[in-house]
Amino acid sequence: MVTGASRGIGRAIALRLAEAGADIALWARDGDALQRVAGEVTALGVRALAVVCDVSDPAAVNAAAERVRSVLAPVTIVVNNAGAVLRKPTAELTDAEWRRILAVNLDATFYVTRSFLSDLTRAGGRVINISSIAGREGTALLAAYCAAKHGVVGLTRALAEELRAAKVSVNAICPGSVDTNMLREGMPDASADMTPDDIARTALFLAHTAPPALTGACIDVYG
Numbered sequence: 001m002v003t004g005a006s007r008g009i010g011r012a013i014a015l016r017l018a019e020a021g022a023d024i025a026l027w028a029r030d031g032d033a034l035q036r037v038a039g040e041v042t043a044l045g046v047r048a049l050a051v052v053c054d055v056s057d058p059a060a061v062n063a064a065a066e067r068v069r070s071v072l073a074p075v076t077i078v079v080n081n082a083g084a085v086l087r088k089p090t091a092e093l094t095d096a097e098w099r100r101i102l103a104v105n106l107d108a109t110f111y112v113t114r115s116f117l118s119d120l121t122r123a124g125g126r127v128i129n130i131s132s133i134a135g136r137e138g139t140a141l142l143a144a145y146c147a148a149k150h151g152v153v154g155l156t157r158a159l160a161e162e163l164r165a166a167k168v169s170v171n172a173i174c175p176g177s178v179d180t181n182m183l184r185e186g187m188p189d190a191s192a193d194m195t196p197d198d199i200a201r202t203a204l205f206l207a208h209t210a211p212p213a214l215t216g217a218c219i220d221v222y223g
Helices: 008-019 031-042 058-072 095-115 117-123 143-162 181-186 196-209
Strands: 024-028 048-052 077-080 126-130 169-175 218-221
Touching: 008 024, 008 031, 008 077, 008 196, 024 031, 024 058, 031 048, 048 058, 058 095, 077 095, 077 196, 095 117, 095 126, 095 143, 126 143, 126 196, 143 169, 143 218, 169 196, 196 218
Parallel strands: 024 048, 077 126, 126 169, 169 218
Antiparallel strands: none
16 A cells, blocks of 8 residues: 555555556545546556545544455555655744644654554565655755654664564665655755656565565665
8 A cells, every 4th residue: 555646756656566466555635636546557457446545644544444454455565655845944833834744744654554564464564664865864944844754764663673573574765856746845946866766666676576684774765
């Protein structure tokens, strides 16, 4: 299953996994865009389940996970890609803005992963978290985003250790400048060094061909 699957990196990951033969549960808030991606996935000869879900809402996540299980169980690959960015001086950030960015990027990664842990531990599954180079470094005017993505890196490493005995691999991808709307929103003066498919190909490796012993890694993809 892939969150934030209606566009950009999430869409590209869903299509790469579908090409490799995986049935895909697609999660996003934009139902119309999600249906379009579901059509692209089914055209590749696999099943697609489109689920409209606000991943920052734990109750909505649990309900969506149950729906996925009823159709595509067991879930063996979880891709936490949903994200949001806000470019603003730290002194001007409101409490609500701070919480929103952490909720969509960090809280959601926890909620979604937790909702599928029973499937993952039974199957020896794989978790792929999309962090950012901002999860490695600091960037002016992106304090909330950087804090959230650093948190995703920490969560990835902690879960990798916790789930090692269950043979569940947990890894993160830390992209640099990818040609997405989020890049244009968060860093409008930056030039894109990569396409979403560059990240999708990395996710496919982690989901499909990487050895199970590769866990706890945070892979920088700079372009």
